[in-house]
Amino acid sequence: MNTSYRGRFAPSPTGPLHFGSLVAAVGSYLAASIQNGEWYLRIEDLDPPREVPGAADEILRCLDTFGFAWHGKVVYQSQRHAAYHAALEQLQKERLTFPCICTRKVLSGSPIYPGNCRHRQGAMEQPHTTRLRVADKRIQFNDRLQGLQRQNIAKEVGDFIIQRADHLFAYQLAVVVDDAEQGITEVIRGSDLLTVTGRQIYLQQQLQLTTPSYGHLPIVVNPAGDKLSKQTFAQPLNSDQPAPQLWYALQFLGQAPPAALKDDSLSEIWRWAKANWCWHAIPSQPKKTTTLPDQ
Ligand code: GLU
Numbered sequence: 001m002n003t004s005y006r007g008r009f010a011p012s013p014t015g016p017l018h019f020g021s022l023v024a025a026v027g028s029y030l031a032a033s034i035q036n037g038e039w040y041l042r043i044e045d046l047d048p049p050r051e052v053p054g055a056a057d058e059i060l061r062c063l064d065t066f067g068f069a070w071h072g073k074v075v076y077q078s079q080r081h082a083a084y085h086a087a088l089e090q091l092q093k094e095r096l097t098f099p100c101i102c103t104r105k106v107l108s109g110s111p112i113y114p115g116n117c118r119h120r121q122g123a124m125e126q127p128h129t130t131r132l133r134v135a136d137k138r139i140q141f142n143d144r145l146q147g148l149q150r151q152n153i154a155k156e157v158g159d160f161i162i163q164r165a166d167h168l169f170a171y172q173l174a175v176v177v178d179d180a181e182q183g184i185t186e187v188i189r190g191s192d193l194l195t196v197t198g199r200q201i202y203l204q205q206q207l208q209l210t211t212p213s214y215g216h217l218p219i220v221v222n223p224a225g226d227k228l229s230k231q232t233f234a235q236p237l238n239s240d241q242p243a244p245q246l247w248y249a250l251q252f253l254g255q256a257p258p259a260a261l262k263d264d265s266l267s268e269i270w271r272w273a274k275a276n277w278c279w280h281a282i283p284s285q286p287k288k289t290t291t292l293p294d295q
Contacts, residue, residue: 004037004185005031005032005035005036005037005038005185005186006032006037006038006039006040006182006183006184006185006186007028007029007031007032007037007038007039007040007184007185007186007187007188008028008039008040008041008042008179008182008184008187009024009025009028009029009039009040009041009042009063009068009070010041010042010043010044010175010178010189011025011043011044011059012043012044012045012046012047012050012051013043013044013045013051013052013055013056013059014050014051014052014055014230015052015055015230015236016055016058016059016062016236016237017059017062017063017236017237018228018229018230018234018235018236018237019220019228019234019235019237019245019248019249019252019293020190020219020220020227020228020229020234021237022066022237022245022246022249023190023217023218023219023220023249023252023253024188024189024190024217025063025066025068026246026249026250026253026273027188027189027215027217027253027282028187028188028189029068030273030274030277031186031188031215031277033274033277034274034277037185038071038072039068039069039070039071040070040071040072040075040182040184041060041063041070041074041075042074042075042076042077042178042182043056043059043060043074043075043076043077043078044077044171044174044175045076045077045078046077046078046168046169046171046174047168047171048078048168056076060074061239062237062239065239065242066237066239066242066245066246066266067242067246067266067267067270075178075182077174077178080174080177080178080181081169083177083178083181084169084173084174084177085169087173087176087177087207088130088162088163088169088173090207091132091162091206091207092130094206095121095133096132096133096206097130097131097132097133097162098117098118098119098120098121098130098131098133098159099117099120099122099123099124099128099129099130099131100116100117100120100128100129100130100131100159100161101117101124101126101127101128102116102117111157112155112156112157112158113131113157113158113159113160114158115158115159117131118131118133118159127165128165129161129163129164129165130161130162130163131159131160131161131162132159132160132162132202132203132206133159134153134154134157134158134159134160134202135154136152136154136155137152137153137154138150138151138152139151139152139153139198139201139202141197141198141201141211141214143194143197143214143215143216144186144188144213144214144215144279145191145215145216145217145218145279145282145284146191146194146215146216146284147284149194149197149198151195151198153198153199153202156198157198157199160172160199162203171196172196172199172200172203173203175200176200176203176204176207176209177207177209179200179212180204180207180209180210184212185212185213186212186213186214186215187212187213187214187215188214188215188216188217189215189216189217190216190217190218190219190227191216191217191218191219191284191285192219192227193216194216197214197216217253217282218252218253218282218283218284218285218286219286220252220286221286222234241293242266243262243263243264243265243266243269244262244263244293245293246266246269246270246273247261247262247269248293250269250273252286253281253282254278254281254282254283254287255273255276255277255278255281255282256281257269257272257273257276258272
């Protein structure tokens with residue numbers, strides 16, 4: 001038994017949890033539980049304009065109702081600015097950053113940053129983002145569920161933003177600083193974040209932080225094929241009916257819970273899930289015939 005396993009769930013308080021969030025929470029929670037590890041909760045309230053008042057508390061209440069038990073105090077990114085600032089300063093000192101004044105229009109939707117401001121140095125008065133100057137090298141990691149991943153950030157993304165023009169820290173920087181601070185050994189989350197993992201590993205290397213293992217779960221999509229999210233009007237989880245929704249989350253993760261278990265108690269479903277968790281059964285992509293719970 002590995003007792004040093006540390007996992008986490010890191011929802012953004014942009015609205016209530018939905019079935020897709022439940023799947024990510026269940027996957028990371030069971031990964032930690034079966035290894036006798038610890039599971040941490042982090043509220044990613046990094047972006048006040050996108051935050052919905054009361055959503056963070058509602059998320060915590062909902063997780064509690066569904067029977068999740070987290071370790072220690074909940075971490076709020078809104079209280080961690082000093083740590084992000086220190087990381088930014090470290091990168092600045094090593095001349096790995098530059099101020100960028102390119103507007104969206106200048107970049108005209110180009111998926112790879114063309115390097116227009118790369119030559120700039122030092123502080124700047126006018127509004128600017130701060131980008132990381134990325135070297136031409138390959139990042140490689142073995143995802144527990146999606147297999148071997150390779151990415152050359154310089155070629156596929158370019159120098160990326162670590163602080164926005166409104167001074168908010170970018171998610172890529174905050175997540176890396178927090179995963180390290182919380183000693184996370186494995187990140188289990190939705191595969192919509194697979195493509196940003198290379199950037200996170202690159203940043204960990206620049207900040208001399210340990211890289212955790214990664215596993216990206218299939219994401220839940222609606223019948224139109226869109227990821228469940230607030231933008232696609234995903235239904236909030238129904239806290240009056242946690243047991244059947246947990247059952248469906250396990251089924252989505254390929255765990256084949258017995259049909260009769262659906263009407264059982266929440267604690268019985270969790271007990272079954274912990275005793276029967278099987279990584280190999282998790283599909284890398286959602287199955288076409290996914291059934292979502294009626295709520
Ligand atoms: N806060 C992100 C979200 O809610 C998750 C970030 C992560 O797990 O790294 O989508």
